[in-house]
Amino acid sequence: MYEIIEKRTLNPTIKLFVVKAPLVARRAEPGQFVMVRIHEKGERIPLTIADYNPGAGTVTIVVQEVGKTTALLGAMEPGDSLPDFLGPLGVPAELPTGGRVMCVGGGVGVAPVYPKAKAMFERGVEVISVIGARTAELLILEEEMRAVSRKLYVTTDDGSKGHHGFVTDIVDRLLREEGSYDEVIAVGPLVMMQAVARVTKPHGVKTWVSLNPIMVDGTGMCGACRVTVGGKTRFCCVDGPMFDGHEVDFEEAIRRARMYQEEETLAREQCRCGGEGYGG
Amino acid sequence: MAVRKTRVPMPEQGSAERIGNFNEVPLGYTAEMAQEEAGRCLQCKNPPCIEGCPVAVQIPQFIAAIKEGDFRRAIRTIKETNNLPAVCGRVCPQEEQCEVRCVLRKKGEPIAIGRLERFAADWEAAEGLAEIEKTGPDKARKVAVIGSGPAGLTVAGDLAKKGYRVTVFEALHAAGGVLVYGIPEFRLPKAIVEREVDYVRKLGAEVLTNVVVGYTLTIDDLKEQGYDAIFLGTGAGLPRFMGIPGENLNGVYSANEFLTRTNLMKSYLFPEYDTPIKCGRRVAVVGGGNVAMDAVRCALRLGAEEAYIVYRRSDEEMPARREEIEHAKEEGVRFRLLTNPKRILGDEKGWVSGMECLQMELGEPDASGRRRPVPIEGSEFVLEVDTVVMALGTRPNPVLPRQIQGLELRSWGGIIADEETGRTSAPGIWAGGDSVTGSATVILAMGAGKKAAADMDRYLRGK
Ligand SMILES: Cc1cc2nc3c(=O)[nH]c(=O)nc-3n(C[C@H](O)[C@H](O)[C@H](O)COP(=O)(O)OP(=O)(O)OC[C@H]3O[C@@H](n4cnc5c(N)ncnc54)[C@H](O)[C@@H]3O)c2cc1C
Ligand code: SF4
Ligand code: FES
Numbered sequence: 001m002y003e004i005i006e007k008r009t010l011n012p013t014i015k016l017f018v019v020k021a022p023l024v025a026r027r028a029e030p031g032q033f034v035m036v037r038i039h040e041k042g043e044r045i046p047l048t049i050a051d052y053n054p055g056a057g058t059v060t061i062v063v064q065e066v067g068k069t070t071a072l073l074g075a076m077e078p079g080d081s082l083p084d085f086l087g088p089l090g091v092p093a094e095l096p097t098g099g100r101v102m103c104v105g106g107g108v109g110v111a112p113v114y115p116k117a118k119a120m121f122e123r124g125v126e127v128i129s130v131i132g133a134r135t136a137e138l139l140i141l142e143e144e145m146r147a148v149s150r151k152l153y154v155t156t157d158d159g160s161k162g163h164h165g166f167v168t169d170i171v172d173r174l175l176r177e178e179g180s181y182d183e184v185i186a187v188g189p190l191v192m193m194q195a196v197a198r199v200t201k202p203h204g205v206k207t208w209v210s211l212n213p214i215m216v217d218g219t220g221m222c223g224a225c226r227v228t229v230g231g232k233t234r235f236c237c238v239d240g241p242m243f244d245g246h247e248v249d250f251e252e253a254i255r256r257a258r259m260y261q262e263e264e265t266l267a268r269e270q271c272r273c274g275g276e277g278y279g280g
Numbered sequence: 281m282a283v284r285k286t287r288v289p290m291p292e293q294g295s296a297e298r299i300g301n302f303n304e305v306p307l308g309y310t311a312e313m314a315q316e317e318a319g320r321c322l323q324c325k326n327p328p329c330i331e332g333c334p335v336a337v338q339i340p341q342f343i344a345a346i347k348e349g350d351f352r353r354a355i356r357t358i359k360e361t362n363n364l365p366a367v368c369g370r371v372c373p374q375e376e377q378c379e380v381r382c383v384l385r386k387k388g389e390p391i392a393i394g395r396l397e398r399f400a401a402d403w404e405a406a407e408g409l410a411e412i413e414k415t416g417p418d419k420a421r422k423v424a425v426i427g428s429g430p431a432g433l434t435v436a437g438d439l440a441k442k443g444y445r446v447t448v449f450e451a452l453h454a455a456g457g458v459l460v461y462g463i464p465e466f467r468l469p470k471a472i473v474e475r476e477v478d479y480v481r482k483l484g485a486e487v488l489t490n491v492v493v494g495y496t497l498t499i500d501d502l503k504e505q506g507y508d509a510i511f512l513g514t515g516a517g518l519p520r521f522m523g524i525p526g527e528n529l530n531g532v533y534s535a536n537e538f539l540t541r542t543n544l545m546k547s548y549l550f551p552e553y554d555t556p557i558k559c560g561r562r563v564a565v566v567g568g569g570n571v572a573m574d575a576v577r578c579a580l581r582l583g584a585e586e587a588y589i590v591y592r593r594s595d596e597e598m599p600a601r602r603e604e605i606e607h608a609k610e611e612g613v614r615f616r617l618l619t620n621p622k623r624i625l626g627d628e629k630g631w632v633s634g635m636e637c638l639q640m641e642l643g644e645p646d647a648s649g650r651r652r653p654v655p656i657e658g659s660e661f662v663l664e665v666d667t668v669v670m671a672l673g674t675r676p677n678p679v680l681p682r683q684i685q686g687l688e689l690r691s692w693g694g695i696i697a698d699e700e701t702g703r704t705s706a707p708g709i710w711a712g713g714d715s716v717t718g719s720a721t722v723i724l725a726m727g728a729g730k731k732a733a734a735d736m737d738r739y740l741r742g743k
Contacts, residue, residue: 216540
């Protein structure tokens with residue numbers, strides 16, 4: 001069992017959990033993820049490692065409530081335990097040790113961007129960050145990101161904070177006005193990553209995205225997580241989750257992400273009115 | 281009573297009823313049936329049946345015990361050499377191992393050795409008699425077993441019995457390997473696998489789930505933690521796809537995913553269980569092995585109205601067990617033999633809408649000795665399906681083996697290990713089961729585990 005040590009509400013639907021998982025914490029690196037099951041009849045879902053502390057033996061995950069499992073997880077409290085917490089999985093991000101890197105995070109995607117920005121910042125990389133959300137109250141980890149960025153830009157779709165518009169507006173402007181970025185790292189909804197990759201492509205800047213497809217085992221055994229990158233099928237859980245954004249077939253990824261939409265809705269409805277009350 | 285030429289039939293769930301549930305299909309012998317069947321055995325002096333058993337179960341001895349009604353002696357005899365009789369009695373291909381060699385086959389049907397083995401194991405479980413017997417004093421030496429399939433469980437059981445401190449590391453949240461995630465409930469109830477895993481635990485082995493060696497812990501970590509001998513029982517879990525257009529459409533699964541969702545995650549009980557599965561009304565399973573039969577029979581139980589096996593060779597070459605093919609036919613599975621998919625077609629939303637196939641004919645024998653299927657030009661046709669499951673075989677997952685210095689692998693990824701001892705080219709590391717042979721059988725994985733455990737014991741005693 002893996003105990004929840006701490007919980008923070010980042011916005012009404014995004015919660016941060018610090019979980020006791022010493023073996024995972026010991027080997028975790030930025031870019032990796034865990035597979036989590038929250039009760040004995042639960043599904044296995046991938047969650048990005050948002051931070052880790054090998055000394056304390058803890059791993060931080062950030063969860064947006066989008067379906068039944070994430071809603072139930074969101075309702076759990078410190079002292080509750082997760083039966084299964086497997087990791088760290090995936091290939092660690094190959095982060096540069098110098099130069100200038102733009103970190104772009106959209107919505108809950110800011111959480112996976114954070115450990116990468118932090119690791120690069122600590123190594124002396126000039127980190128310029130752009131984070132966005134639909135509206136000001138949904139923006140997460142702003143202070144954390146500011147602390148590890150040379151400069152931080154904020155965007156909201158409705159203009160309630162920072163730039164009124166999308167992260168891509170800022171990405172485009174920075175690339176045009178400042179040029180000379182060594183890399184862009186973008187994590188967020190698929191459409192956002194696709195848009196960022198489109199914007200960076202003409203500038204010829206290496207652009208990394210982090211994919212989060214449907215997974216079952218997370219260890220390369222089932223192929224549920226397959227994505228097409230550079231015309232080849234790759235298993236995201238063992239070959240990713242970071243891929244070259246200019247090579248990813250986003251249309252396919254978006255389509256595959258919708259595979260279980262109906263079932264997710266059904267499960268969520270049943271869970272609201274069913275009153276089975278798993279977990280916390 | 282005249283000795284019958286045919287075996288005592290096994291009661292089964294009728295096909296109409298069973299495709300509506302995931303309960304076991306063959307229901308097992310009663311004591312009377314088992315004793316009658318055991319009565320047919322000739323108790324051969326040089327029993328050929330034993331030679332066919334990869335772990336050399338003393339077949340006539342246990343059958344004699346059943347005949348006499350001494351079921352306890354029967355199961356103890358089996359367990360001297362076979363740690364997982366309830367599993368083997370259900371899923372071993374007896375028809376090509378022990379039963380095919382039975383002398384009675386010359387005049388009629390061979391003894392139903394598998395059914396009798398199952399009977400003895402189920403009797404023991406029902407009576408709650410499983411005995412924990414240690415054969416050696418507790419020892420200080422630590423052994424790591426990676427993977428909890430039949431190979432790993434056998435090594436763990438044998439070495440724990442001898443008194444070693446054994447830890448099994450399993451990547452998934454449940455132990456059992458293919459027995460829990462691949463083979464469906466209606467062929468091997470999961471409660472039986474749990475019982476076997478519990479037994480290994482009771483022998484003193486520790487079973488840690490949620491540890492994927494190579495990620496959570498490395499082989500070097502294990503060595504530092506004082507594991508003196510390491511067994512790789514990691515199986516062959518990497519699925520293959522055909523590489524044809526349309527394979528990433530929504531509604532195309534690997535058999536591993538289809539079966540894992542169904543069996544390990546219990547998606548047939550969705551939404552009571554949280555994992556969904558999208559099994560359409562018309563399902564094609566590509567392949568002709570046991571895995572394909574399991575997948576297609578799951579599809580029927582998940583509500584498919586039409587379920588097809590699409591196989592590029594003919595009936596004769598299908599590698600699946602006859603019994604499984606027969607069960608599939610009884611349940612209404614349609615066989616499209618000498619048929620090979622060319623591409624999968626999708627609708628405007630990216631879901632499978634059909635599969636274009638080619639008709640094949642058999643040509644010259646290939647390297648495997650089977651006649652090679654060759655496409656008939658212009659024979660394309662579309663099979664209207666909304667779900668496709670690829671059951672084309674699996675390979676060992678390369679992630680862990682590649683991390684181990686000095687570990688030699690075959691070109692297709694199999695670990696090279698000595699057949700008699702399980703030793704690999706890396707010092708202190710043994711391997712066995714599907715990780716060495718590629719997809720094979722439960723009993724071969726167990727046999728390899730037995731040999732490796734014996735050699736690990738020799739090695740540790742000499743150290
Ligand atoms: C659907 C299906 C039906 C079958 N039907 C039959 C049948 O009827 N009769 C028969 O005899 N055989 C059958 N087989 C084959 C049989 O199941 C296998 O040959 C047998 O299970 C192999 O045993 P194993 O111990 O080598 O590996 P597996 O059973 O594959 O177990 C390997 C285990 O290791 C774990 N693992 C892998 N890598 C790591 C790692 N790095 N760290 C930790 N854990 C790891 C895996 O998660 C898995 O649990 C079937 C196979 C399938 C897929
Ligand atoms: S070969 Fe057949 S008859 Fe002879 S001992 Fe074995 S099971 Fe009995
Ligand atoms: S999640 Fe199963 S292979 Fe990636």
